[in-house]
Amino acid sequence: MNLASRDSRHNFGRFVLTTIGVGLLLMLVMGMGGIYRGLVQEATLLVDRIDADLWVVQKDTRGPFAEISRIPVNLEDRVRAVPGVLTSRAFVSTTVQRQRNGQPLRITVQGLSWPEDRGQWLPLVAGRALGQVHYEMIADESLKLSLGEKVALAKDTYTVVGITRGLSSPSGDSMAFFALRDAQAIQFDQSGEAVRLERSARYARAELIDLGHTQPQVIERSLGPSSAIPALGPPVISAVLVKVQPGVDPNRVQSVIASWPDVSVYSSDGERQLLVSGIVDRSRRQLGLFRMLLIIVSGIIMALILYTLTLDKLHDIAMLKLMGARNGVILGLIMQQAVLLGALGYVVAYCIGQWLFPLFPRRVVIIPEDLWLLAGIVVGISVLASLLGIAKALSVEPSEVLS
Amino acid sequence: MSTGLGSGETVLQAEHLTKVYGSGHTEVVAVRDATLAVARGEIVALLGPSGAGKSTLLTLVGLILQPNAGRIAIGGETVFDNHRTRVNVRSFRRRHLGFVFQKANLIPFLTAAENVRLVMEINDHTHRAATRRAMELLEYLGVAERADHLPSKLSGGEQQRVAVARALANRPALILADEPTAALDSVRGRQVMELFRKVAHEQNAGVIVVTHDHRALDIFDRTFEMEDGRVREAVTVR
Numbered sequence: 001m002n003l004a005s006r007d008s009r010h011n012f013g014r015f016v017l018t019t020i021g022v023g024l025l026l027m028l029v030m031g032m033g034g035i036y037r038g039l040v041q042e043a044t045l046l047v048d049r050i051d052a053d054l055w056v057v058q059k060d061t062r063g064p065f066a067e068i069s070r071i072p073v074n075l076e077d078r079v080r081a082v083p084g085v086l087t088s089r090a091f092v093s094t095t096v097q098r099q100r101n102g103q104p105l106r107i108t109v110q111g112l113s114w115p116e117d118r119g120q121w122l123p124l125v126a127g128r129a130l131g132q133v134h135y136e137m138i139a140d141e142s143l144k145l146s147l148g149e150k151v152a153l154a155k156d157t158y159t160v161v162g163i164t165r166g167l168s169s170p171s172g173d174s175m176a177f178f179a180l181r182d183a184q185a186i187q188f189d190q191s192g193e194a195v196r197l198e199r200s201a202r203y204a205r206a207e208l209i210d211l212g213h214t215q216p217q218v219i220e221r222s223l224g225p226s227s228a229i230p231a232l233g234p235p236v237i238s239a240v241l242v243k244v245q246p247g248v249d250p251n252r253v254q255s256v257i258a259s260w261p262d263v264s265v266y267s268s269d270g271e272r273q274l275l276v277s278g279i280v281d282r283s284r285r286q287l288g289l290f291r292m293l294l295i296i297v298s299g300i301i302m303a304l305i306l307y308t309l310t311l312d313k314l315h316d317i318a319m320l321k322l323m324g325a326r327n328g329v330i331l332g333l334i335m336q337q338a339v340l341l342g343a344l345g346y347v348v349a350y351c352i353g354q355w356l357f358p359l360f361p362r363r364v365v366i367i368p369e370d371l372w373l374l375a376g377i378v379v380g381i382s383v384l385a386s387l388l389g390i391a392k393a394l395s396v397e398p399s400e401v402l403s
Numbered sequence: 404m405s406t407g408l409g410s411g412e413t414v415l416q417a418e419h420l421t422k423v424y425g426s427g428h429t430e431v432v433a434v435r436d437a438t439l440a441v442a443r444g445e446i447v448a449l450l451g452p453s454g455a456g457k458s459t460l461l462t463l464v465g466l467i468l469q470p471n472a473g474r475i476a477i478g479g480e481t482v483f484d485n486h487r488t489r490v491n492v493r494s495f496r497r498r499h500l501g502f503v504f505q506k507a508n509l510i511p512f513l514t515a516a517e518n519v520r521l522v523m524e525i526n527d528h529t530h531r532a533a534t535r536r537a538m539e540l541l542e543y544l545g546v547a548e549r550a551d552h553l554p555s556k557l558s559g560g561e562q563q564r565v566a567v568a569r570a571l572a573n574r575p576a577l578i579l580a581d582e583p584t585a586a587l588d589s590v591r592g593r594q595v596m597e598l599f600r601k602v603a604h605e606q607n608a609g610v611i612v613v614t615h616d617h618r619a620l621d622i623f624d625r626t627f628e629m630e631d632g633r634v635r636e637a638v639t640v641r
Contacts, residue, residue, distance in 0.1 A: 003510075010512030010553070066420050295462045305413050322467065323569075324497020325525045369413060401508055402458065402581070 003329070004336035007313070015341075020304055022341055024346025025298045026378060029347050031357060032291040033370045038363035039283050043170035047268060051121055052089075052241035053250045055271045056263050063271050064093040064238035065170050071237055071263060076113070079240050082256050084248035089113035090237040092183040095173050098153065107153075107176045108169035109145065112239070119162065119177045127162035129178055133167040138162035138177040154189035158182065170279045172362045180237070189307045199223050293298025295377060302385035306338050310389035312394050322398035334389045335382075342382030343385075346375060413465075414609035415441040417464050418453045420473035423542070433459040435632035441577070446610040447601040448620060451629035453561045456615040458581050460629065465500055465610070466492040467586075478576045497526050501570030501608075503580040505563035509554040515565045516541060516550040522572045527548070533572075533587075542567035546596060560591035567598055571606060577604065580612040589618065594623045
């Protein structure tokens with residue numbers, strides 16, 4: 001006869017409420033683990049999906065996601081010339097914030113190297129990849145933009161032609177993909193007044209030097225667009241993505257590019273590791289500690305609940321002892337109830353989590369390994385939590401039936 | 404029906420039992436040199452005013468409390484002697500003793516049948532055997548139709564009958580009842596007392612009933628009176 005289940009059935013309402021309470025606590029523990037997994041996945045999603053063997057970035061920087069990287073656009077051609085390189089693609093990544101319907105709209109703008117890269121590798125849930133070199137964009141569904149919607153960014157208007165799912169930057173901002181030139185236009189957009197001021201400053205600087213006096217055309221040029229001034233550098237990109245030829249050792253190509261004094265180069269795994277150990281690491285530790293605290297709090301609360309449930313049954317436990325029940329029967333009553341409470345709380349946590357986690361603004365990823373680990377922890381804290389109640393129950397004298 | 408002990412005529416032999424609570428100025432002698440013997444199939448009453456030591460004597464022979472001195476033998480087996488318990492008391496209680504109290508003390512989350520079954524399952528009976536015997540006992544005590552009800556749905560008299568069934572479940576040699584009718588009206592109280600007599604005679608168990616109810620004394624085979632912790636056998640009323 002299972003006394004624990006019968007007692008729980010008898011006090012059904014209280015048991016259900018207690019289970020829900022414990023379940024909500026466990027859901028928080030589960031969610032913390034899921035948020036951490038989500039952080040890692042968000043941080044590494046693009047690196048994992050973009051299908052590049054090597055990432056070439058500005059010297060001594062940690063790539064386009066961990067920190068700002070600026071490299072000249074012609075680096076794409078230099079890399080392509082390295083023996084063993086199959087393709088090289090320019091890549092731009094920057095985050096902008098605009099207003100949409102009175103609400104802030106944060107977008108991580110990713111520039112794809114048209115026409116080699118049209119975003120055909122993206123996980124599209126609707127629409128298509130980029131079909132023209134300008135004025136089209138692919139947006140993540142979390143931006144809540146619809147297919148065909150027009151979005152004004154910088155001085156141009158872009159049409160949403162594709163929708164992706166689950167693509168956000170390590171900082172949690174939703175991604176949108178543009179052709180490289182459009183991404184740069186968005187990134188380096190300046191107001192008309194800023195352009196005019198810059199030209200005036202250039203004119204003033206040109207007037208102050210001898211070259212300006214001896215070559216009047218230089219002064220005239222300084223009043224024109226910056227792209228017409230040969231002395232100025234071309235627009236910059238964030239990284240060059242390299243795919244090596246089949247059968248070629250990526251390490252060999254990496255060592256060649258790494259010998260250049262103006263760039264750093266990382267393997268795809270290296271870039272991934274940089275993201276995990278850099279951007280996510282502190283969040284991971286923070287979440288890990290918070291998760292640990294929640295487990296301890298859950299254990300303490302479960303112990304108090306089980307102790308209270310045991311106190312309610314002291315008279316019955318004394319009667320059981322009077323009837324000659326072995327300690328195992330009494331221990332089983334309390335421990336089985338603890339494990340039942342933990343197990344049902346775990347199921348409640350899982351069910352509520354499945355419904356609630358997708359509503360969170362950032363990704364919550366629950367993987368089977370974490371679920372098994374948490375199940376083990378729940379059994380552990382259930383057993384530990386029951387010890388207080390068991391100690392109390394074992395100290396009860398049968399003579400207390402008479403009181 | 405067998406009680407599971409030896410076939411000696413005397414089921415309880417308590418000799419020179421003494422129980423002292425506290426020490427020094429707070430010392431109270433609850434039972435003083437008490438000697439008592441009960442035979443199989445016999446029902447005896449233990450009478451006396453409040454504080455006379457009746458319940459304490461019952462807890463001593465029920466192996467709930469340990470005497471300071473004296474000897475207790477149940478079913479011919481010495482269970483306490485020379486300041487030492489000679490048996491595993493919990494195991495011994497489980498196999499050889501049955502208890503009924505003023506309150507039925509049924510486990511509230513078990514049905515009447517489950518309350519009876521529980522003591523047998525604790526004593527390693529199979530589920531099937533325990534279920535069969537529980538129903539037999541509830542039938543015997545006239546509460547079979549209430550077998551599936553929780554204690555909270557039973558009347559006081561019904562609860563007490565279930566408690567008696569539970570006390571009988573393991574076929575004990577000795578049943579100890581402490582004021583089992585105190586919470587019942589006179590009619591139901593008498594019914595319960597008659598039930599104990601029936602149990603003693605038909606189940607061949609010794610029954611000791613602590614009671615204040617002098618109206619039911621005709622039911623008992625012998626009567627003992629206690630005062631200031633001392634026991635003496637009274638003149639048989641019947």
